[in-house]
Amino acid sequence: MRQVAALIFCAVAFAALATAQPNYWVALNYRVTFLGDGSALVEALFHPFTTDGRSLFGDPEVERSMNSSVAGFANYTLLMFSDNPRLLKHTPFLYEKRLHETVVCDVANTGSLSEFKGAYVLSARVYLNTSSYVKPLNGSTFEVKVRDSFTSVDVRSWIDVIEFRFEGAKLVGYRWEPPFARGPAEVGSNYLLWVNFNEPQAPDFYVFTLEAPGFAYVGEPPEVNATISSAEYDGSQLRVVVANPGPAGGYAYVRVIYEGGEQARKVYLKPGESREVVFPSVQGASAVLEVYSGDSLLEKRSVDLAAAQRERFPVPLYPPLIALSLAAVAVAACYLLRRGRRAVEAAPRQEPGTV
């Protein structure tokens, strides 16, 4: 059983870039265990050291500095599984000091790993079915991409050593990107271990096809429960009113698909708020309106553009028409009345024998 995991992040540590903080680097090792329920236990192990390789584990000032960086490290960890960490479900992060762990790092960039005893460990369980880097394939089989979020953030950073374990989740296949990066240094029956001595040979993405009996894809959860209130077409523009009757605010996507194209707009809706979205140059006899939030399709409705056009002035046109009709009837009635009255009035003036 390998005692140390292993991901080493050989970068100019965050702290080293901040002038107000002590100048040190951090060896960072990760251990990622894929479980049968479709989640992954992620453990990040840190060990601070000086530029000449002296351990700073237990140094009070460095410890304070490390503690202040925990939120940042947690974010980096989530970014390994999603480009939208806000919507990735996970258990609360646990941050602890473990004396028995070992962290390895190529301290002087010489091509050999040094071992450091002791680690600050940050761990959490990530639910992969809410990850934007997961692609469901067939039932409980899915592809998951694990990004080297350190390279993504800072091109000179990389994971030196990373261990993936498969406990309950069955590994069906694996690859890495870019293809010219190096493959795993060790391949075991239930683990893969990458050792990357420099950034150019380190993969940017580790890609696995897994089978996990408990996996059920969810995608990004919805932020709001939005609905279409009305749709009105004037022969070119489609005006859609979208409302949020729910108690939470968030973003919704309004999409229209029509003959020869589609358009979409993202809108923020506060609780109880509604907003009008206008789509110009919408053509054809009909269109389909969709409202999404996260990955969830909240509503889908067909719109008969011809009918919508005929009904485009239902409220403003009818009252004038009614008023006009009433006025016309009134004028006609007045006219007829006056004619009748004139006829009546004229009658007495008629001399007998005239006309």
Next chain:
Amino acid sequence: MRALRALSAFALLLPALALLPALAPSERAGVAVTANVTYTLVGRFLLANPSNSTVRDFVYVPLPQNTTFQRSYVVSMDPPPLRYAVDEDGNVYAIVQVEAGPGAKLWVRVEYRVSVAGYRLESAPRAWPPLETVRKYTRSSGYWNVYNGTLIDLAYRVAYADAPYDAARKLAEWAVNRVKYRVQFSRLGSDHAVARSPLDYAIVGDCVEVADVYVTMARILGIPARTAYGLLLTGREGRMWLNMSTAAEEGDRLIEHWGGHMWPQVYFVGVGWVDVDMLDGMQANVGIYSERHIVFGFEETKYFGSALSSVCVPSYLTVQYAEYEYRGGSP
């Protein structure tokens, strides 16, 4: 309008030497090209080894990118590049390997040929993009927090409009009139770049903060937006330099001799990515772009932006000094 961090970055046209005759940037429907200039751009970066041991290091060099309005290639690089690579946002950069003894210093020198077209948008695009484009380019990130309640309220109050161009324009007009310029040495992100004054809001910071606030608010309004980074030249010919040991002390005077820059772009259907450099002349320049820009890269999807927006990125060595010399002429 430029900042230390926004300095540098750039893209390359790999061995696109063969494409030299086609160096002039292409035109695009709905856009009028206002100028064409081809620059010879030479960059020099001084690196130092602060450690007591010999270091073999990889140095990441951003390169001028190829875009609709820019064509570029690497003329020479010393030391020669080990490899060209592409980041997640499609930006091409070079990797150079160097070795430095304890306390030693060394230079990295690059020469580019870059053709840039200035342009002006001729029409106001009205259609909204497809769903996948909207999803990809309106996400929240570390520097562009689209869930910030203050920015949501502001964006909808000052710039909500039926058409994307109208919204982008209103937003630019609002932003450019609220810039409280101050060279900033660490990126604040839009959450911390908007300050409330007694009467109004202000965007405090340099080009990076202005770009971050604009991109965040555009994304809040559903307009696909990103940042471009590179250089803003002061003319056809000149030199700019940056001494890392005195930069902080110089403060706002830095922009007198340094042109590292960042600015927003928005996506319009039928046109593509359109520049919105409000700090070039302090105007709401939606689709008005001068040929004095050199693009070294874009930030689109990365959560914490791109480290390639720095002039030159060593791993173990430190950058002490950087300079660019440029000379422009007709293509």
